[in-house]
Amino acid sequence: MNQHxxxxxxxxxxxxxxxxFHAVAEMAQRLTAAGFVRLTDDVEWDVRxxxxxxxxxNDSSIVAFVSGQEDVPNAGMRMVGTHTDSPCLMVKTTPEIQSQGLFQLGVQVYGGALLNPWFDRDLSLAGRVSFQCQDGQLRVALVDFRDAIATIPSLAIHLDRGANTKREVNSQTDIVPILSRLSEGEVLDFRALLYARLVLEHPQWExxxxxxxxxxxxxxxxPSLIGLRQEFIASARLDNLLSCFTGLQALLESSGAQSSLLICNDHEEVGSISASGAGGPLLTSVLNRLAGNATNYAALAERSMMISVDNAHAIHPNFADRHDQNHGPLLNGGPVIKVNASQRYATNSETSGLFRILASLEAVPVQSFVVRNDMACGSTIGPISAGATGIRTLDIGVPTLGMHSIRELAGAEDGWNLARILRRFYSHPGPLSAI
Known part of the structure; x- marks a missing residue:
């Protein structure tokens, strides 16, 4: 596959x-098309x-792996980890708000969302619905309205003269989406609206x-390619679906000779502590089943490596002083190795050295990011996964602008170049120590 x-x-x-949920469904579809067999936790696995x-x-996290030619504990597992979730506005349980003749839905802020860009956008609604069938059974299904059904209008500057100098967003009162105009005496039930959408998308369920x-x-x-030379990609959810897609493509295009794994966890943006998050048992349960016993797991852990892939902060030309003077990653300048002395990132000199060798074999430049000492540092699934599994880990990412905005910006070359390195990581012959 070429860059285009x-x-x-x-x-x-x-x-x-x-x-x-839709990200995992899309990945599952692509894996199935490539010949991957779906497993479930409640039966024995016949891994060959x-x-x-x-x-x-939870329909929102996924693990895909290839069993190489050599026994997994002896050869180790080459792993890439990402996350499927992004900051957003989620509908509350009892969301109906009727105000000034308009129908609105109350929302909760999920993750560290940059709220100002949510104003004046054409919004739709998607996710997972639990419902009861005519036979009394509980089922779940995905829905996606696709069309623009809501918006959050800004307050006109005439009514907010300080909007360009000191506007603050109240997450309870200021970001309530408008969905419809109400007729006199009309009352709308959101679950009834959702039921109609569910029947439309899934007529097979009663x-x-x-x-x-x-x-x-x-x-x-x-999503679109933009710029005079289309050198950038602009889209929602680049953090961190760009990494999910990059890891998936690398796995699909790998040689299959080495045991390789991709894990895409949910709930990273809210701390990863859940049954499907990196702080839960998903990855360790898979590795334990592949190892078979504690001795084999110890051997597997010693011979394995995890590359945690999560977008990195590119240097903003209008705010260059927010970066350390020697660590300002550029768009289209290559993937970024993330380093933090306080272990907010799991990178060490060994794992970063291995990555630099892999990048040089693909002739891809590598950048680095270290946060300013006087600024707080974010984190990733890297340290969480490393602590849970005991496996050496590296934190990297594609440089990005506008992170956690409703629309983010990345370089059109960077995802492609990272996929090449990850494919090499999955496919390079021999033990990792020989790379």
Missing amino acids: EFNRQLCHFLAAATTP AGGKYFLTR ACQVLDYELSFYDTQA
Whole structure:
């Protein structure tokens, strides 16, 4: 796959993956098309050399792996970890608000969202719905309205003269989406509206009533290549679906000779502590089943490596002073190694050295990021996964502007170049120490 095709498919993936649930469904579809066999946790696994497998948890996290030609504990596992979630606005449990003749929905802020860019956007709604069927059974299904059904208008500057100098966003009162104008005496029931959408998208289910849901608003503007030379990609959810797609493509295009794994966890943006998050048991349960016993697991851990992939902060030309003077990653300047002495990132000199060798074999430049000492440092699934598994780990990412905005910006070359390095990581013959 060349860079043009990579970015074309990336844009398609980003448009389809409007929520973590939809991202996992899209990845599962691509894995199935590539011959991967779906596993479940409640039965014995028949994992064979050369086999390709995947499993999901909570419909929002996914693990895919290839069993190499050599026994997994002896050869170790080459792993890439990312996350499926992005900051967003999620619909509250009892969301209906009727004010000034308009129908609105109350929302919760998920993750560290940059709220100002949510104003004046064409918004749609997607996620997972739990419902009861006519036979009394509980089922779940995904829904996506796709069309623009809501917006959050800004307050006109005439009524807020300080808007350009000191506007603050109250997350309870200022970001309530408007969905409809109400007729006199009209009362709308959100679950009834959701039921109609559920029946439309899933006519095969004889749904009786909507019970609950996990729904989030998203921007309907499509991903696109922009710039005079189309050297940038602009989209919602680049953090961190760009990494999910990059890891997936690398795994699909790997040789299959080495045991390799991709894990995409949910809930990173809110701390990773959940059954499907990096702080939960998903990865260790998979590795334990592949190892078979504690001795084999210890051998597997010693011979394995995790590359945690999560977007990095590119240096902003209008705010260059927010970066350390020697650590300002550039768009299209290559993937970024993230380093933090306080272990907010899991990188050490050994794992970064291995990555630099892999990048040089692909003739891809590498950048580095160290946060200013007087600024707080974010984190990733890297330290969490390393602590849970005991496996050496590296934190890297594609440089990005506007991180946690409703629309982010990355270089059109960087995802493609990172995919090449990760494919080399998955496929390079021999033990990792020989790279």
